[in-house]
Amino acid sequence: VRVWSNRKQSAxxxxxxxxxxxxxxxxVEEAVRGADAIVTVTRATExxxxxxxxxxxxxxxxxxxxxxxxRELDDSLMKEAVVYTDSREGAMAESGDVILSGAEVFAExxxxxxxxxxxxxxxxxxxxxxxxxxxDAVSAQLVFDQWKAKASKP
Numbered sequence: 001v002r003v004w005s006n007r008k009q010s011a012x013x014x015x016x017x018x019x020x021x022x023x024x025x026x027x028v029e030e031a032v033r034g035a036d037a038i039v040t041v042t043r044a045t046e047x048x049x050x051x052x053x054x055x056x057x058x059x060x061x062x063x064x065x066x067x068x069x070x071r072e073l074d075d076s077l078m079k080e081a082v083v084y085t086d087s088r089e090g091a092m093a094e095s096g097d098v099i100l101s102g103a104e105v106f107a108e109x110x111x112x113x114x115x116x117x118x119x120x121x122x123x124x125x126x127x128x129x130x131x132x133x134x135x136d137a138v139s140a141q142l143v144f145d146q147w148k149a150k151a152s153k154p
Contacts, residue, residue: 004031029053040064040072051076060126062097070096071127078103081126084112090130097128 001018004025005011015022025031032053033040040049042064049075052059060081065072079100085091088105091098098105102118107117119125 002031002035012154016134022057027123032133037061040071043070045070047071047074051078054055054079054081054124056124057122058124060124062126063129063131065096066130068096068099071100073097073101075101075103077124078126081124082106082120083126083128084109085128086110086130091128094130095128097126126143 001022002056003011003014003022004027006013008024011024012075015024017018021152028048028091029050032049034055036055036058038054038058039062040062042048044065049060049062049072054077059071062072062091062137064070078097081103083103083105084107085095085098085105088108091105097103104121105128111117112119
């Protein structure tokens with residue numbers, strides 16, 4: 001795992017809070033070059049991740065920059081990748097990454113789960129998450145179910 005933050009102290013704190021090897025990087029480019037999976041969780045108003053740094057076939061989960069005028073990802077990445085989102089309507093109203101780049105949303109997450117649209121694993125993909133209550137509810141249910149299963153074991 002490679003991590004970068006605009007505040008190095010935050011990246012170091014994160015690296016110490018998880019088990020396993022974590023390398024704190026001095027730049028976004030250093031953190032993402034050659035990565036199979038990239039997660040952006042920022043409050044960026046301008047792109048911090050550029051398509052030229054992302055290897056073909058990588059997956060980007062873009063969780064931050066959740067305002068219509070905020071960006072994490074540049075136009076190149078948004079236009080060249082297959083873009084998925086949790087809500088097409090939400091992305092067109094709330095995601096600066098989608099709105100400002102003019103990128104086309106290929107599918108909603110539910111389309112892939114239901115089998116009506118494919119998950120293009122061989123292509124560079126972006127999942128632009130805006131957060132939906134149902135995602136929180138499903139996550140909470142999974143955690144609860146695991147806790148309940150552990151609690152019921154002798």
